[in-house]
Every structure is written in structure tokens, then in C-alpha cells.
Amino acid sequence: MRETFAATVNRALEQDPRTALVLAVISSGMFRRSAARYPDRVIDLGIREQAMIGVAGGLALTGMRPVVHSYAPFLVERPFEQIKLDLGHQDAGAVLVSIGGSYDAAEAGRTHQSPGDIALLDTLPGWTVRVPGHPDEASEALELDIPGDHRAYLRLSGTSNRAALPVGPRLHVLRTGSPRSAGVVVAVGPMLDRVLEATADLDVTVAYTSTVRPFDREGLSTLAAAAGNADVLLVEPYLRGTSAHEVSEALADRRHRQLSLGVPRDTELRAYGTPAEHARAHGLDTEGIAKAARDFFLV
């Protein structure tokens, strides 16, 4: 996805003089040619993440469309007040694009991991948040968000599904359960393939989204109404329950049960290794999801 991101942004820099790229060293090598051609619009500030967001806010105030990029912890967590004030409070737009989502940087340890990025951004109003599950979804998301004036966050991942699905505001249904089905499973971004495999023998509806904010409450409400039970299992690749309040809002008018899977909130996993090993430790591998789904849907 990182390569797709670079190719898409390089193309946007070429095609739209409003586009600017703001970096803090990370990934700068992927934009060297654009930096030489458009030195005023490819701005590498050095390792200065607070200035990276502040400069993006200032660029937006002049009508530019800044794309801002770094590892998730350095893009969202370190300069969080800048995101709140220099973008949100100024009513300035930008497209923030992170790599290293959740535990992608497993070998790098906690300093380079950021499972709370979306939960943190979710404390601020007015953000579009996308979690592509395939490189083609990443480029489609960028093509949707770069032309706008809004505030958007794209969380790129090292893990992909086998096939891309359309990026848009609605939940995309992959499997429809019977009228007596046990409920609905919502898979976000790179969780889809393993969710499909984990729930293959269950009578449930499986829906997918790469757009988590705004969340398709109406779509979920419709799917839950058509299912045998209005029970929802939410599988997100970041902090557990990040979208649980959206599910609650969507189903506020009826009795329902809900369970969220994601990176646990109660402990810091002090381990290196691979993203697959972290997924397993968090119960986000196929086996872990399958067990949680069976328990939750009372199969």
C-alpha cells in the first residue's frame, strides 16, 4: 500500500497544482523526483512532526491541499494537539496518510506502533477515516479525498485482502445470512479475508467497510433488521471497540448484543516478532476470530 500511496500522490502532484506533500523525512525517498520537479509543493521539514501538521494547516489556509505522511504514532499521536487546533479548530482541511498501522511495525516495538490512532482521532469532529484493505482501495481512497477540502485520515497497512472492494460511504455485503441468521459481522479493512474464513460455517451476514468515519449506521441498521438477531460482531484491526459506539448508535432503537474484537485496551503487548504473531496474540488471527464468533453467536 505504501508504494501505491506514493504513486498516487506523485500523480496528484503532477496533475493538480493545489496538491502539496508535507513530510518529516519518513518516505521522502519515494518522492525524490516530485521534490525536484515541484520544490515548492513537496515540503520535507526534517524530523519535525509538530511543524509538519502546523505547516499543513497554514498551507490549507492559502487554498492548498496538503497530504501529510509519516508513521502513525508520529503523524497522529505526537502532534495530536496540532491536529486538533491547526487543522480542526482552524477549519482547515488535510489528508493525513499513515503507515505502520497498529502492530505492522511488530519488530520495531511499542514506539512505532499506534493501535489507538483512530480512537484518538475519533475524539475530534468532522474527520473522514479510511482503513483500506487492499492497495487498490488505498489509491481509490486517495483519489476520493485529495480533491476535497475536508479532513481525512487514511491508515495504510502492510496486510491486504486478496481482492479490492469499492471505497465508499456504505457497508459492502459479502455474505447474506438467512432470515433466521445469528446476526451481522462487520469486518474493517485488512480483517476481511480472515473474517470470511473464520465465519464460513456460520449463518451470519458479513459486511465490509474501509470507511469507518462517517460510519454507515443506516446500513448496519438495515442489515441487522434483516438478520435473525440484531447481534453484531465488530472486527477492527486497531484498538478494540473503537467503533463500538457507532454500533450502539446504529442499533439504539432495538434490543441487541454486540462484541468488539481488536487490539486489547488493558495491556501493552511487550513483544517483537511479526504482525501475524501480534494478530494471534490479540485474537485477531482466523482462529481467534472464529472462536470469538462461535462464542458470541452462541453456536
Place this chain on the structure above:
Amino acid sequence: MTTTATFSRYADLPALIGLMEGDEKHNGASVSTLDVLWVLYDRVLEVTPDTAEDPARDRFLLSKGHGPAAFYAVLAAKGFLDVPTLRGWTAFDSPLGHHPDRVLVPGAEIGSGSLGHGLPLGLGTALGLRARGVRRADRTEPRVVVLVGDGELDEGSNHEAIAAAGRLGADNLTVVVIDNASAQHGWPGGVGRRFEVEGWAVREVNGRDHDALDEAFTRTRDGRPLAVVARVRNGS
């Protein structure tokens, strides 16, 4: 517009500040930012209420957002704000709070209050104007002026922007530091050195001397951003 005509002079600023702070004995002229703000809007910045949305206007960013009464007073004196608006300041439905909000205040380029945000925003604005190639009808390039306090410079975010602006050669960016020696641990060797070492042009000036301020704000065009250190004693 009669009120604007009535309250449009430097000498009116204490009365305008009095409309907000409501203290007859308060000496508005003692506000540390007052003279710098006046000189900027009266002599330096090319921006008026009529050009407040013009892409080629000069931008003034009040980074030190606390104590904004002098700023509001100058905006009122120059016609950006209606004088009666000042009276209701900090009320629920007033556009004027103890920290300015750009979405609410006509003429305010940024919302500020939390320290250390204006300079990075100003650098981005300067870079954006340059990238867009914005020019006035007479082909001159608009400038961006950011006001910070010497105490505010404690915030590390300023130093990210000071270094980056110097390296990027943003000579359409000016910072005016209101230096009333309020930084908790001081700035040994002076505030100006922090800018100088990063490649800025630095001018130190009496922050109450209008002619000296006007001259100090003369633009650089040699690739160096400009820092004007305006020394002010509170209450002087």
C-alpha cells in the same frame, strides 16, 4: 460606519479596550502588544476590511492569543469589527473571547490561545502563498507576519518552525517577538540569537517606538525570514 470614524485613531485604542475590559482605571496603552499591532495595521500590512478575503492580502497571525483586547481594539479601529461588538466580549453569543477564533472574528487569520501554534501555521501560510505564486496587482508578493511572545518561545514547536523557515528560505515570513522578559528561564544572549543562528535576519527595536517598528518591519528579500524583537516593559 460613523462609529468606525469615531474610533479610528491610535489615541482611541485605550477607550476601545475599556469597552471590553470595563475598567475605567485600566490603562489600555500599557498592553504589551498595542503599539506593535497598531504599527502593523496602520503602516505595514496591506490588508483592509475590503481585502480581508483577497488571496493576495498580507496575513497577520496572532499566535500569542491570550490578552487579545488590544488586537480586537485595533481590528475595530481599522473597521474589521464593529465597535459595539466589543462591548459583549466573552459573552456566550459574542464572537470575541479571551482567545480569538478565526471562524468567529472578522479579520482574524487564525484561532489561537494554546501557545506555539502560530509560527508553524505562519510558515505553512508563507509556503502556500509561494507555491501558489500569489502576487498583488503590482506584482509584489504578500507577506505573513506572526506575533509571538518571548515566553511563548518556550514551546518547542516554535523551534521546529524557526529552523525549518530558515532552511526553506521563507523570506515572505516575518515574526515579531514581543519581548517583555516574561520567559520563565530567560533567553541567555537574547531572544534574537535563536533566530539568527537559524539563518534569519534579526532586528531589535523599542516596541513602543512607532517609527522604529515601521522601519524594522521593512521586508527582507534575500531568502532570510525576518525576526523583529520588540522590547517592551510591561506598564511602560
